[in-house]
Amino acid sequence: MNRQITLASRPAGYPKESDFNLVEVPVPAPEDGEVLVKTIYLSVDPYMRGRINASKSYAANVEIDEVMIGSVIAQIVASKHPNFQVGDVVNAGIGWQEYGVAAGDGLRKIDPTIAPISTGAGILGMPGLTAYFGLLEIGKLQERETVFVSGAAGAVGSVVGQIAKIKGCRVVGSAGTDEKVAYIVDELGFDDAFNYKEVTDYHEELQKLLPDGIDVYFDNVGGAITDVVFPNLRIKGRVVICGQISQYNLEKPETGPRFLWNMITKRARIEGFLVSEFADRHAGALVEMSEWLRQGKLKYHETIEEGGIESAPAAFISMLKGGNIGKQLVKIADID
Numbered sequence: 001m002n003r004q005i006t007l008a009s010r011p012a013g014y015p016k017e018s019d020f021n022l023v024e025v026p027v028p029a030p031e032d033g034e035v036l037v038k039t040i041y042l043s044v045d046p047y048m049r050g051r052i053n054a055s056k057s058y059a060a061n062v063e064i065d066e067v068m069i070g071s072v073i074a075q076i077v078a079s080k081h082p083n084f085q086v087g088d089v090v091n092a093g094i095g096w097q098e099y100g101v102a103a104g105d106g107l108r109k110i111d112p113t114i115a116p117i118s119t120g121a122g123i124l125g126m127p128g129l130t131a132y133f134g135l136l137e138i139g140k141l142q143e144r145e146t147v148f149v150s151g152a153a154g155a156v157g158s159v160v161g162q163i164a165k166i167k168g169c170r171v172v173g174s175a176g177t178d179e180k181v182a183y184i185v186d187e188l189g190f191d192d193a194f195n196y197k198e199v200t201d202y203h204e205e206l207q208k209l210l211p212d213g214i215d216v217y218f219d220n221v222g223g224a225i226t227d228v229v230f231p232n233l234r235i236k237g238r239v240v241i242c243g244q245i246s247q248y249n250l251e252k253p254e255t256g257p258r259f260l261w262n263m264i265t266k267r268a269r270i271e272g273f274l275v276s277e278f279a280d281r282h283a284g285a286l287v288e289m290s291e292w293l294r295q296g297k298l299k300y301h302e303t304i305e306e307g308g309i310e311s312a313p314a315a316f317i318s319m320l321k322g323g324n325i326g327k328q329l330v331k332i333a334d335i336d
Ligand SMILES: NC(=O)C1=CN([C@@H]2O[C@H](COP(=O)(O)OP(=O)(O)OC[C@H]3O[C@@H](n4cnc5c(N)ncnc54)[C@H](OP(=O)(O)O)[C@@H]3O)[C@@H](O)[C@H]2O)C=CC1
Pocket: 045, 046, 047, 126, 127, 130, 151, 152, 153, 154, 155, 156, 157, 174, 175, 176, 177, 180, 220, 221, 223, 241, 242, 243, 244, 245, 246, 247, 273, 274, 275, 276, 319, 320, 321, 322, 323, 324, 325, 326, 327, 328
């Protein structure tokens, strides 16, 4: 049998475990052009919070009793596609379930000789690519500039800071615990960082840590931290809107930012993006990122919930509340 997590109810505020159901269905069979995969690691990501709301956003919602949306690192157990063999490891968008059928066309193979396969959902997957394209293409980062990244100890933010260091920049990050602050400074090489839950005056903190101002702000969180970036921008600064996680679980959205006149005086630019816009360049970026990983210029951490498919809701809620360092995954099965 195949165990799946379905959406039971639409959460108000933070999701609860009771917003999800565990159900059992028969394992499906692949048709021509398809593969049957067994999930090894399940990825839980912030964007999933938006997909379980009632109101439509930029992408389709998960309906009640539907399997939760998501991508997995999985092993092929049956193949009816000429390019895939039993045993191959792939990244497949089958959602929160132990087994699933996926179309072979467009499926990304994971090379287990480069790094552990779990990285295909993290530093060598969608979050790593988000950092790469957000910083280099949207942020147009130049050597020796100054960078501030919020959500700096997470899957995306931790890579943003390291790429900025590779480019010779001064990098400051914000994160929600002292352990995370120590991790990004001591392990990842950020120049400085602060715990946004302890610091009360963000403006004063940014003036202290980045006294010459910010060339590129990589925004993963939005809210009060983002508000105070605007007066701290340098001339021609760039604000990259990657995510706004501080707002995803609010029942009533906050107002702001109210410092946008700084965009005029600083002749600055603000731009949102989706990593999927760069899909035709993902493969090339992964080659460069893999090489940085091999050279030790990029490091990563994963927070892995070992409790199987039934623990996916708890891992998702924990990630939304800051329980992860680096990429949050759920281990579903061992690889054969
Ligand atoms: N534009 C795009 O294409 C993409 C955008 N994203 C966005 O990037 C951001 C980071 O994603 P990802 O790296 O996967 O997730 P993370 O690994 O960073 O995990 C989420 C983190 O968000 C932080 N957080 C939660 N609530 C708040 C809050 N109120 N204020 C500040 N921080 C908070 C927590 O860390 P802490 O302990 O520091 O609070 C938590 O660990 C998200 O906003 C996501 O939506 C991700 C992928 C693609």
